[in-house]
Amino acid sequence: MTAQTGVAPAAPSRRHRARSPIIPPGFRPAVLTAVLAGLLAATAPLGQGAAVPAVVLLQLVTAAGWFRLNGMWPARQGIALAFAGGLAADAALLLAPDDRLPEALVGVLGAWFMAVLVLQLRHRGSADERLDSLTATAASSVLAIVAGGHLAAAGLTGDGLSGDAVAATAAGVGAAALLRAVPVPFLSFVLALGAAAGAGAGLTAAGLTELADRDALAFAAGGGVAALIGLRVASYDFPSRFVHFTAGVALPLTAAAPVAYGLARALL
Template structure:
């Protein structure tokens, strides 16, 4: 058994957050760990690549480490993006409702994507960091949104560092737990960029969310890689222009730029959520949230700068 931070609860136990290819008996002798069930990665139609045996007969994973989330997580991302786009004209408290769901999925999905499960303390800490950022943004004035985001992030990253001082695992285990904790905190705090952008220029939130809603389902279609990505990016630009027209934005260049940036970030998020034979749980958390979570800071920066 392990703690939530990846620290072995007993000497010789495998650290949380690492896929154990070998286990140890009470006497310390190596024994193969049970193989994961076929089909634990990807959605229903896909099967994980085959596995072979390396030196000593230990099972090894072979094949491509990329399994895309598929249409079901894309549909959930579409629904969440539509909620953000519709809530943006209603004000910050309306944006907060889908944003909290986005932050919860981001915190849980990032830890599971890194193989760390259960990691209740880390997930709770990252989610609370996002909630703190939301609360700070709702209480400060428009000109102080950047300070609120960065200040909240600094405080919670410092807290993650302090908590890692309790980690008595090996150097690799401590580094893995630290990087996962810091990255999850950064992602959940930066997802609050939608709330910050809503204070500066709410139209940017609707445009960015519409772009993600258009790009992700198209990327999930069974098309060749490069044409699929190009089509998804073009759809993001088109959705951005359409959302800009619906929200009364006169500057078509602004709408196209925000749509392109949000669409590109969504594709990067999908790629990250596809890595290393993720499980269905990864696809239904990180695969849903990362496209929007990565688009949030881009939308905020463009809304503030332009």
């Protein structure tokens, strides 16, 4: 105790990490992103049901990667809850009428926010720990549910064009992720955008899509931009090998889900 006040000095509060280095995931996670994007591109034109396995895998890797990206591990309850939210979104999108897909997704989001809040009532950690847990679980749930947007986009039209739109977007993601891994900072950015656009042009040139040339280019380029955003996010906050092989693999394709849906609504 201090002589002046007779009160013991307060224990130092838990320090938050003060800096977040930027370490890109690299080439091997980019290859896995391209493989997952290729799986989605191959199945989406066949319909929503065919694309479910690729989307479910994407949601699982997204949920796990987001928690580790935020330095929270193990976090089995939070990962399970976020992943379950993604599965619930998939089920809602498969069952909802084509003109009610956004409402189905928003409904699941609302229900899962309530589930996240209820889960936090059982948390017995400090105030900082509860806030970190709430933030990470809510964000992970949102991302896993939003990844289901690929299914929403694939089911937007009954003529197969929306499935082709998802395929073009995924092709742009895969191409951009691979070229972004080139170890030349600004040049890799330009190459990634060029490769994404080239992927869209290649699909139409090879007759693999019924999209108009302009539309295929727009979807692929949009996927490329989303991939670069996802890769940038996965490069922050003390990334590790586990982060790179989860968040670094999934976030580029997860970020492309709202792009695919938004462009499909606007162009098709």
